Amino acid sequence: MNDTASHLDALRALVGARGLLAAPDDLSSYETGARYDRGRAAFVVRPATTAEASAVMAYCVRHGIGLVPQSGNTGLVAGSTPDASGGQGVLSLDRLAAPFEIDLANRSVTVGAGTRLSSLNERLAPHGLTLPIDLGADPMIGGMVATNTGGARFLRYGDMRRHVLGLEIVLPDEAGTVLDLTRPLRKNNTGLDLKQLFIGTGGAYGLVTRAVLELRRLPQQSATAILVPRDDAAVMELLVAFEERVGDHLAAFEGMSGAAVALALKHHDRLRNPFAPHPPPPFCILVEIERSWAARQQEPSIDALMEQVLAEVWTLPGEPLADAVPGRGADFWALRHVLTESLAAEGRVIAFDLGFARAAVMPFRRAMAEILAREHPEVRVCDFGHVGDGGVHFNLVVPRDSALALDPSPVRDLVFGEAVERFGGSFSAEHAIGRANQAFYERFIDPRQRGIAGAIQDLLAPGRLGAVDFRESAPAS
Amino acid sequence: MNDTASHLDALRALVGARGLLAAPDDLSSYETGARYDRGRAAFVVRPATTAEASAVMAYCVRHGIGLVPQSGNTGLVAGSTPDASGGQGVLSLDRLAAPFEIDLANRSVTVGAGTRLSSLNERLAPHGLTLPIDLGADPMIGGMVATNTGGARFLRYGDMRRHVLGLEIVLPDEAGTVLDLTRPLRKNNTGLDLKQLFIGTGGAYGLVTRAVLELRRLPQQSATAILVPRDDAAVMELLVAFEERVGDHLAAFEGMSGAAVALALKHHDRLRNPFAPHPPPPFCILVEIERSWAARQQEPSIDALMEQVLAEVWTLPGEPLADAVPGRGADFWALRHVLTESLAAEGRVIAFDLGFARAAVMPFRRAMAEILAREHPEVRVCDFGHVGDGGVHFNLVVPRDSALALDPSPVRDLVFGEAVERFGGSFSAEHAIGRANQAFYERFIDPRQRGIAGAIQDLLAPGRLGAVDFRESAPAS
Known part of the structure; x- marks a missing residue:
């Protein structure tokens, strides 16, 4: 960015002194993402109104200044931080809280x-x-x-x-x-x-x-249990059995690997092991049912409904349910929500946010674990995710001093290839595209579709906005 | 379309003899829409596979032959029939039933x-x-x-x-x-x-x-009732009260004007008047709750749930519920689903498919009825629709020999203007765009948005496909 000082003056005139940050200390938190990404911002501009946002956008487009919109900066794919060039500005939403x-x-x-x-x-x-x-x-x-x-x-x-x-x-x-x-x-x-x-x-x-x-x-009643499936095939049997019995009262059907649960317990003293005195099983499911209305005298409590459904599921042919642990939802969700950080406490995390047709989740996990055990034995598979919607956070932990910690690309290439090409999955189920998976966008999305995405960007967005530019990967079509 | 015979031969070679219709008798049903629209087709082509559809498309684009895709041909806005030129082919989906x-x-x-x-x-x-x-x-x-x-x-x-x-x-x-x-x-x-x-x-x-x-x-249990609201304002009170009490078990909250119900009863001898011996009230609501699971001994029946909710709603402050008629869902839905054709049996229908923020539905109905009574007293308002999602089929009946039957445009202009410009609504809630509302697309959608839609069509669809071309209304941007 040339003429930095004059650009900063011009932007400050548009958004006021509070709306423009340029001192290194002020920029730092905007330059650092929630997971391993860190860039350099030329400035942070914080419009407080739509009119200010429009004026900032027009100015930056006219002067060829690339902007990266930043919202809560909680994303995991380097989609909201500037690149390392120091030439991009961050366009923060943090003052756009009205109306x-x-x-x-x-x-x-x-x-x-x-x-x-x-x-x-x-x-x-x-x-x-x-x-x-x-x-x-x-x-x-x-x-x-x-x-x-x-x-x-x-x-x-x-x-x-x-x-x-x-x-x-x-x-x-x-x-x-x-x-x-x-x-x-x-x-x-x-x-x-x-x-x-x-x-x-x-x-x-x-x-x-x-x-x-x-x-x-807002949900007014909920009941939670942890299910232990008989085996991989039983997971879909249990999911369908719950959907048959409670329909869309089923609010969550979350898979957790034993390895991930064990790390959560190891790094959070106050969490209780739901399976005590036994260690966590290889795989378990956090299931939750909800009602959006207050309890009524005329209707069994939601805990009674959960008990009833579990009683029915216990006696299904083939016995897909090996064990069930009822308990306080808050405890189970506390466990579920610390999994991500517990892995990071243990070592370097190589994270994946994969999506599949639901029946492919368990076969993918098994096949991938076998391949990794063979080809990268230093990798610990500590996955968890949203089995009910086909989502898998197939997260791996490696020692912080291992070669893969420095360069995880061999494992990333391998896992993405298996997930997308062999199991028909998505390489970004819910984290969208950021710099972290730009290369996989180019590898897995066909050129014709990338060409359309780039051409629509030409149409709507002549200026450069966002961490990823669809045009850069779009061949002339 | 020039060289008609050679084009037909070429298309027949792509889809086989069963796949191409060109005799006038065979074309007729494809040329006639479900409501008042009738065009002329150059031919009907019926690919049986994606490969055939692709070959047909490529041929027609290369030869400048416009195609109108036709699916079930049940639409109400002339979106699936050819225009009157006789130059367009119909591309029917009716052989694409696999897989x-x-x-x-x-x-x-x-x-x-x-x-x-x-x-x-x-x-x-x-x-x-x-x-x-x-x-x-x-x-x-x-x-x-x-x-x-x-x-x-x-x-x-x-x-x-x-x-x-x-x-x-x-x-x-x-x-x-x-x-x-x-x-x-x-x-x-x-x-x-x-x-x-x-x-x-x-x-x-x-x-x-x-x-x-x-x-x-698939729903396994349902219960239905007809509600009579105290007044217009009570309609939203009842909707919110039901949502509070049964959440997303609420499957339908359908408004029906007394005029529409009366026409249904008049033209369908076998329908029972739910309000007998009284005539239908000015406005009523068909409400339905559903469960997706089979009845359980441990839980009150869905009829009991409906009774319970109605009992609670009866005693709400302000008494929004003036009357409630429980009854067989099949009867109520039979009544609901014949409304459209009952209006057509009575006279010429001027139909509107409007969408609003939910709280705007009743104020719009009242304001519009007053304006029509004043400016077009020959119009009968016989509306019905999906109050729960803000949808209103604001259908009007006029005598078949009236000036408005021949040219409804004064009323269409008036109603659309009020709905969109004064009440913030949509001029096509769920019927999409066809030739019937092309003019309103140009009137109500801003030129910049139309320009984007047209440019995306340039990008994806160099050939002419569909009853409406977004480019025709798109100014150079």
Whole structure:
């Protein structure tokens, strides 16, 4: 970036002194991602209104300054941090927290893209409503739209795309065009549904400044158990058995490897081993059922429903259930939500966010574990994930001083190849595309589709926005 | 179309004699839509495989022959019939009924685009599964994707977009490019989700030849009632009260005007008046709750649940419920599903498929009825619709010999203007865009958005496909 000082002055004039950060100490937290990524920012610009965002965008496009939108900066694929060049600015959403307008009759809310998920849900709870995307992290809404966040209760509620009724977008063009797509309508089929282009594309097509979200009723009752399946094949039998018996009351069906559970217990003294005095089994499932209404005298409690369903599942032909541990949901979810960090406490994590057809999850795990044991015996498979929606966080731990810790690419190439090419899976189920998996985008997405993505970027986004540019990998079509 | 005979020979060589229709008698049913639209087809081509569809597309694009994809031909906006020029061919999906592959563990199915909804659901029922889009008509899957069909149980299940896991598309380009987007994944965020472009765009971007659909558990229990609200404001109070009490068990919350119900009773002798001996009230609501599992001894029946909820709602502050009529769901749905045709039996129908934020539905109805009474007293408002999702089929009946029957445009202009500009609504909630509302697309969608839609069509669809061309209304941007 040439003429740095004059650009900073110009941007400061657009957003005010609080809106522009350029001192190294102020930039640091914006340059560092949640997992192993660290870049260098030329500046951080923090518009407080859509008009400011539009003015910033127009200025940067006209002057060829690349911007990386940053929302909560909780992503795991280097999608919200600048690259190492020092030439990119960070466009932070953190001052775009207004408005916050609930429409109770419409069961929807209009929020600024810089609203934290936790803050949104705290404000919705008194109304008995929620945005039911359940994560270990606490992202902001703009990034959740840009990555089409899924999470642990996807099975019951779906992803962000399912909940986005409307968006306001600032395009990276010389005008900083604002697209107002914010009508809070559930049914609206009047040609191209333009907002879909900005969901899951990581900010490359435009900046989300505002979202209209459909809300759901806040769960009022839940019951949780941990299931131990007879064997791999029993996992799908149990999933289908639960769906038959409780339908979409089934809120979670989360797989956890024994290795991951063991690391959680090792690194968190206060967690209780649900299987004590035995060690965790090789694989178990956290199952949860929910009701969105308060308990009624006339209806059995949700704990009684769980007991009833478990009693039925116990006696299924073939006995798919080897063991079941009822217990407090809060304890089980505490265990589930510390898995990611427990792995990081143990060693260097090589993380994968894979998606499959549901029946492929267990065969993939088994095949992959065998290959890794043979080809990379220093790798410990400590996976977990959302079996109910086919998601697998196939995370591996290697010693911090191992060759793979320094360069995990042999294992990444191997696992992605098996997952995508042999098991028909996705190499990014719910983390979207960032610099961390750009190479796999080019390897696995066919050139024609990449060409379309790049051409649409040419159309909407003449300026450079986002950590990944679809055009760079798009061959001339 | 020049050289007609040689084009027909060439197309016949691609799809076989059964695959090409050119005799006037054979064309007739393909030329006539479900509501008042009738065009002229140069031919009807019926590919039986994706390869044939690709070859047909390539041939027609290379020779400048416009094609209109036709699925079940049950649409209501002239989106699946040829225009009056006689120069367009109809590309029918009716031989693309294969494959039919259920994946029980994945709760999904892969089907040919020419599969009828009724046929799909008959084959799914023995497995306890369903594609839960509930309509009076019986469309095919390809058209349901192209129009993003919603229907009467949207409130609980959502639209087609919610259920499409994958698509196979044939692009209208000189190669007849086939896009394989059929991985049956629930979570897959690897850049642009290309399939979203083909959902709701009426075939203008490409032909849907195959779909992978997420399925839901087939309802095993349901209970229905008709509610009479105290007044307009009570409608939202009742909707929220039901959602608070039964969450997403609420499967339908359908509004019916007294005028529409009266016409249904008049034209269908076998229907019983739920309000007998009284006439239908000015407005009532068909409410339905569902469970996807079989009745259990340990849990109150769904009828008991409905009684309980009604008892609670009866005693709400302000008494929003003026009356409630329990009864057989089949009877109530029979009444609901004959409304459209009952209006047509009475006179000329001027139909609207409007969508609103939910709280705007009743104010719009009231304001619009007052305006029409004043400006077009010959119009009878006989509306009904999906109050729970903000949808209103604001259908009007005029005498067959009235000036408005011949030219409804004054009323169409008036109603659309109020709905969109004053009440923030959509001029096509769930019928998508066809020739019937092309003019309103140009009036209400802003030029920048139309420009994007047209440019994406240039990119994906150099050939002319579909009843509506987004480019024709797109100004140079």
